[in-house]
Structure formats: C-alpha cells, structure tokens
Amino acid sequence: MPEVRVKNATKKYGKIIAVDNVSLQIHANEYFCLLGPSGCGKTTLLRLIAGLVEPDKGEIYIENRLVTSVPPEDRGIGFVFQEYALFPHMNVWDNVTYGPRVKAMGKKKSEKLGREMLEMVRLFERFDAFPSELSGGMMQRVALARALAAGSKLLLLDEPLGALDAKIRNDLRYELRKFVKDLELTGIHVTHDQAEAMAISDRIAVMRKGKILQVGTPQELYMHPQHIFVAHFIGESDFLEGYVSKITKKESIIELRGRLFVHTLDKTHEEGDKVVIAIRPEVLTVEKGKKRRENSILGHVEGFRFEGTNVRCQIELENGDSVVVVRPALMTEWFNIGEKVTVSFPAEKSFVFTYPERGLKRELALE
Numbered sequence: 001m002p003e004v005r006v007k008n009a010t011k012k013y014g015k016i017i018a019v020d021n022v023s024l025q026i027h028a029n030e031y032f033c034l035l036g037p038s039g040c041g042k043t044t045l046l047r048l049i050a051g052l053v054e055p056d057k058g059e060i061y062i063e064n065r066l067v068t069s070v071p072p073e074d075r076g077i078g079f080v081f082q083e084y085a086l087f088p089h090m091n092v093w094d095n096v097t098y099g100p101r102v103k104a105m106g107k108k109k110s111e112k113l114g115r116e117m118l119e120m121v122r123l124f125e126r127f128d129a130f131p132s133e134l135s136g137g138m139m140q141r142v143a144l145a146r147a148l149a150a151g152s153k154l155l156l157l158d159e160p161l162g163a164l165d166a167k168i169r170n171d172l173r174y175e176l177r178k179f180v181k182d183l184e185l186t187g188i189h190v191t192h193d194q195a196e197a198m199a200i201s202d203r204i205a206v207m208r209k210g211k212i213l214q215v216g217t218p219q220e221l222y223m224h225p226q227h228i229f230v231a232h233f234i235g236e237s238d239f240l241e242g243y244v245s246k247i248t249k250k251e252s253i254i255e256l257r258g259r260l261f262v263h264t265l266d267k268t269h270e271e272g273d274k275v276v277i278a279i280r281p282e283v284l285t286v287e288k289g290k291k292r293r294e295n296s297i298l299g300h301v302e303g304f305r306f307e308g309t310n311v312r313c314q315i316e317l318e319n320g321d322s323v324v325v326v327r328p329a330l331m332t333e334w335f336n337i338g339e340k341v342t343v344s345f346p347a348e349k350s351f352v353f354t355y356p357e358r359g360l361k362r363e364l365a366l367e
C-alpha cells in the first residue's frame, strides 16, 4: 500500500516545462486521478513517478524510500501506458500471465488469476488472439489485465480507458476502482475526462501547464474551486466580469456591466477590485417575465435545448452578458426563443475570483 510523494519535481523538454515544480502526496490505498487538458504534463508526471523519465530537479519517494534514481523495474509498480504497449509476438494469454509473480505462482493459481483478470476486462474468450488482431480498446484492456496480474501494489494508469467505447468505459472504471480498493493497492490514474475522474477518484489533482492548480476530493473541487480554471474544468460555470462595488457585514456586492448588481458572500476581495463571478448553470433559476428584485437580472432567451434529463437555456442578460442555465426538465417551464425572462443568482452559491492578469478568455483556454 505505497504512499507516493513528489517533491518539487521539474521536467523540461527544451523550452517546454512539462512538469513545473510539482509537489504532491498520494496516500496509501488511495485512488488518485491526475486530471487536466491535453499537454498539461499528466503523462510526464506519471512517468516521473514510474521512473521512465528522470526529473531535472526534485525528488520522488515511494513508501518513504527515495527512488529518484531507482530504475522503473525496481520501484514495484504496474504501468498501463497511454499507447498500450503489448508484446506483439505473444497472444493475449501470454501477455497477461507474463509477469514474474504469475510465473512464480504455480500452474493452477496462475491460470486462475489470468482467467480472473481476462474476465474482468471481458476478453477471456480472446485468450489466443495476438495484439495485431485486436482493436485499440481491446489492447488497452489486455494491458490493464497484465498490469493487474503482475501484482504490483502501486498501479500507474495512463488513460487506461481512453480507447474504449462509452459503455464499457463506464463499467470498467468502477471495476478498476473496486479492484484497487479490494486488493489494497494504490492507483494513480491519468485522464483528461473530468466525468471519469469525478466518478472514481478519492482525490483529484487538477493540472494545467505543468502545474497543479488544486488537489481535493471530487466534492471539494466542485463545491470550492480555488482557481478560476478549476471552476471551469470541473463541472460547468458561467462567468461574469465586474468590480466589487460594496462590502457589507453580510455580503459583497459586485457591479456588472451596465450597472447591474449581484450579491455574493465573498470575503476575499476589497471594494474596487476587478473580479469574475463564477456560478454553476444548475444553481441559477430562470422564470418567465420581468421580475425586478434583488439578485435577479432580466434577459431574453437566446437558445433553449432539451437534453434528456435537463433543459439548457442560453440567456442574454440585459447588459449584453450571456449565461447558461441548466434545469431538470421535469421541474421547469419551457421557454421560447426571444422570450423575456428573469434570472436569479443565489448569493451563497457563487464563487468570486480576482480577474486574471492575462484576461478571462486566455485563463480559461484548454491549452
């Protein structure tokens, strides 16, 4: 049940800082996800932990043992690569039962384990196929079965479900977590899919441009994003620019464009600060007609879509700003395009961030 510690690790490729002074602690028996957009350094960080890449600076500890210069094979890890490297000259069965642990088990036990692993990834019936005869998703499942069978206590999974179709991906992700929990392993799972990370993680590190922006449980990241990009990347948010107009004992009142005011409970800014309000589309409410009251803004419907469980309304506010409101379809009125509406902003549900130095659009870009 290894605990992994990364201390001030940096890895550069020429001018690119793939991992930028990252410190991170992963607890024993934790299912941990590294989440972030493409190119943010997830794979590089995982490879640093695996020992496939050496950091330019910083240290890696596994179970309190400094392993920065220890080769990957001596770190006690199982690794599923993003590009599913199977042994091409071996069939599925031989790939899965290749590990020394399986070999040392004796025939009966190793056959049982191999079968269990292949059944878990739903490929037992293809045990005699060669990698070249399998689809990308199937190869990925074999790679997963092999890493699990090898018996390492620390599993490093780089987009292990990336090549799978939605249904099997959904099923397998829970099984993966269950497997790690049942066998008391520690799992570090890289993904760029926030829904996947939210569904299976104990904790998530949200990465961007080589840095970790926030580490927390899925609930913490959703309820208390500490960075504007986290509010954007985890769940969904509407963003409104403004200035802190007045701070009272109870509230902080933000002035938006067009002299509109929104009340928030923010305590972290001062009068005059340029800020961005982030608010979840599912906490806004919208009703027909003009209702002038505190913390409501008038607007009109620009778009309305039925999405199955929810309806999604795109609303242009009277100051020209736009917000999306998402409501459960069975619990809301339906709107026509152009219809006048009132949008209400619950003060306790909004997040207020300092306006980013490089502008809002660039701060939210998935680069």
Ligand SMILES: Nc1ncnc2c1ncn2[C@@H]1O[C@H](COP(=O)(O)OP(=O)(O)OP(=O)(O)O)[C@@H](O)[C@H]1O
Residues within 6 Å of the ligand: 013, 016, 017, 018, 036, 037, 038, 039, 040, 041, 042, 043, 044, 045, 082, 192
């Ligand atoms: N071997 C390498 N040589 C040069 N640059 C590299 C190398 N490996 C990674 N990089 C660069 O480092 C940055 C981070 O790459 P990394 O593969 O860690 O990203 P990632 O978060 O895993 O992205 P993805 O979700 O697309 O897999 C990228 O800009 C990438 O081009």
Ligand SMILES: [Mg+2]
Residues within 6 Å of the ligand: 042, 043, 044, 082, 158
């Ligand atoms: Mg990657």
